[in-house]
Amino acid sequence: MQIIISNNSKEPIYEQITNQIKSSILSGELPEGAAIPSMRKLAQDLQISVITTKRAYEELEKAGFIYSIVGKGSFVAEQDLEFIKEKKLKVIEEQLNAVITNSREIGLSLDDLQQLVRILYEE
Incomplete structure (x- = not known):
């Protein structure tokens, strides 16, 4: 999974992350049950704050795109x-x-x- 952040975008960084992960899920690039990077790993890879990735993951979870298991990570949820x-x-x-x-x-x-x-x- 590749996420590209644009500092020139009017969209907040957490929304850029959220939209790109949603797109990967909807296109089938990220299948049901697939693990996604930890919040810390993604923040490190993108050189952004963990708070930003946490907000993106919370939005994705609230919308039903992912689910998290404490100690195991975050995974793509079953989608209708x-x-x-x-x-x-x-x-x-x-x-x-x-x-x-x-x-x-x-x-x-x-x-x-x-x-x-x-x-x-x-x-």
Whole structure:
């Protein structure tokens, strides 16, 4: 598992960690039951505070992506991928509605919008 932290991002470091681990779990890169690095090890590898990694792991645990066993570490929890995909699809639909509203406000045609989406998707 590789985590890349950007100091230029507006996203807090703990959120960058959380999002990258979630993405690895959802993509199958981190399968159910897989061990993830300890908070201390990850903090050391990323050269950040243990408090930051602790917060990221707490967020992941609260969201049901990982579970921890005292003295053994943290592991990828069983995921209901269909439920997660459905939630993400709902978020995408809401974001697309906002994009469509903004596109209509500036007179962007459906063809131009589709072309823009295609370009961005293929990058």
